[in-house]
Amino acid sequence: GAGVSQSPSNKVTEKGKDVELRCDPISGHTALYWYRQRLGQGLEFLIYFQGNSAPDKSGLPSDRFSAERTGESVSTLTIQRTQQEDSAVYLCASSLANGQGYEQYFGPGTRLTVT
């Protein structure tokens, strides 16, 4: 079956512009996560969706970042007024549910470069 897909794979944008990143989770996976990986660093949690519950936004670094998910399908991560420090690989993951034993499956990521 299809894995987690993300688009675009690469995005170059000018400082100050808005960008929208898309994630298609594995069908049937109720949990969806966004992470960010800056160069040379580990993955940094951004936001978590579980079914129709309110998302856990505790990892979003500023109010320029927002994300939406409709039901158990596609999610979009939006970064407004991009800054150079937003340059990173943005990774999406999904899992059947949340908890031990429900492993997270990652997409290939979107490499964002802010010039």
Add this chain to the structure above:
Amino acid sequence: DQQVKQNSPSLSVQEGRISILNCDYTNSMFDYFLWYKKYPAEGPTFLISISSIKDKNEDGRFTVFLNKSAKHLSLHIVPSQPGDSAVYFCAARAGSARQLTFGSGTQLTVLP
């Protein structure tokens, strides 16, 4: 403050030998630990996990050891193969927390 640390950014091992990747953590609430492997231009893929009620979990060539008193875990790969060359991330989860906390990764190179 990094709660999960991988102090070795890189490791080179000869094919057929054992690879040992190390990870330390500071948060005593972590009770579930995972290792992910990442190839260039791909997302991380799950490798093996261990619950804090165990001190060892084995899956084929991969074994994870957990030392709770030292807040240390390690991944052993034996025998190492060139296809194992990748970045390995250690990750941890605390109880009901939803997200994983990742280390910065170790680049493993297995030399033929």
